[in-house]
Amino acid sequence: MSENITIHHYDLTREKRNNRNQHKSFVLWFTGLSGSGKSTIANKVEAALFEKNKQVYSLDGDNIRSGINKGLGFTKADRYENLRRIAEVAKLFVDAGNITVAAFVSPTYKDRDLVKNIIGEKDFIEVFVDTSLEECERRDVKGLYKKARAGEIKNFTGIEAPYDAPKNPDIHIKTEEKTVDQAVEEILNHINTLI
Numbered sequence: 543m544s545e546n547i548t549i550h551h552y553d554l555t556r557e558k559r560n561n562r563n564q565h566k567s568f569v570l571w572f573t574g575l576s577g578s579g580k581s582t583i584a585n586k587v588e589a590a591l592f593e594k595n596k597q598v599y600s601l602d603g604d605n606i607r608s609g610i611n612k613g614l615g616f617t618k619a620d621r622y623e624n625l626r627r628i629a630e631v632a633k634l635f636v637d638a639g640n641i642t643v644a645a646f647v648s649p650t651y652k653d654r655d656l657v658k659n660i661i662g663e664k665d666f667i668e669v670f671v672d673t674s675l676e677e678c679e680r681r682d683v684k685g686l687y688k689k690a691r692a693g694e695i696k697n698f699t700g701i702e703a704p705y706d707a708p709k710n711p712d713i714h715i716k717t718e719e720k721t722v723d724q725a726v727e728e729i730l731n732h733i734n735t736l737i
């Protein structure tokens with residue numbers, strides 16, 4: 543099948559889009575436990591970039607899991623497939639000239655290696671939203687930890703399923719030591735030369 547597919551090259555390239563936008567396109571990939579603060583920080587980063595007239599788009603977990611990835615659950619294999627598709631979508635958004643914000647638990651080294659390889663290392667900025675399990679559980683924003691502890695949710699990250707903390711993230715946000723606004727500022731400073 544794939545040997546019969548021919549790739550077409552379009553005249554309107556990513557470089558032309560980046561030139562018109564006057565900034566680079568890349569992925570800010572947020573990883574962390576449920577309730578760590580990924581969505582809260584990602585949302586504010588997106589808003590701040592939009593205010594600066596940047597071309598920016600967020601891939602939202604709920605939309606993805608109820609749309610393109612409907613039917614996938616939380617086994618290792620389903621998470622891997624979930625993240626593989628998200629990475630492919632993110633790559634398209636980067637090609638379209640967007641600063642692409644993606645906030646997904648993406649729990650294992652294997653998951654994040656896959657994502658980085660699909661997107662390409664030079665376009666991938668890993669943001670580790672580092673919040674202890676104890677604090678996430680204390681926040682329990684959606685009441686999911688309580689359910690997981692009661693055995694009502696299987697394979698919950700941090701409880702029954704692993705989370706491999708990134709060893710060398712591009713940006714490391716410790717939310718128990720920083721406010722949301724400080725985290726946003728740190729991320730904007732990091733990408734300053736790209737935007």
Ligand SMILES: Nc1ncnc2c1ncn2[C@@H]1O[C@H](COP(=O)(O)OS(=O)(=O)O)[C@@H](OP(=O)(O)O)[C@H]1O
Pocket residue numbers: 575576577581603607616620621622624625645646647648649684686695696697698699
């Ligand atoms: N078993 C289990 N483990 C972890 N999380 C669970 C689970 N079941 C449902 N949820 C909810 O789904 C959100 C995580 O989805 P992701 O697509 O980011 O997960 S993954 O990257 O494929 O691991 C996650 O959202 P966030 O809280 O925003 O991280 C949870 O609300």
Ligand SMILES: Nc1ncnc2c1ncn2[C@@H]1O[C@H](COP(=O)(O)OP(=O)(O)O)[C@@H](O)[C@H]1O
Pocket residue numbers: 574575576577578579580581582583645681683717718720721722725
């Ligand atoms: N410094 C902080 N950074 C991010 N979130 C924080 C911080 N302090 C408290 N919070 C709270 O923690 C919760 C994080 O929830 P959320 O952003 O939905 O996490 P996630 O997307 O990782 O599941 C929010 O209620 C947020 O207000």
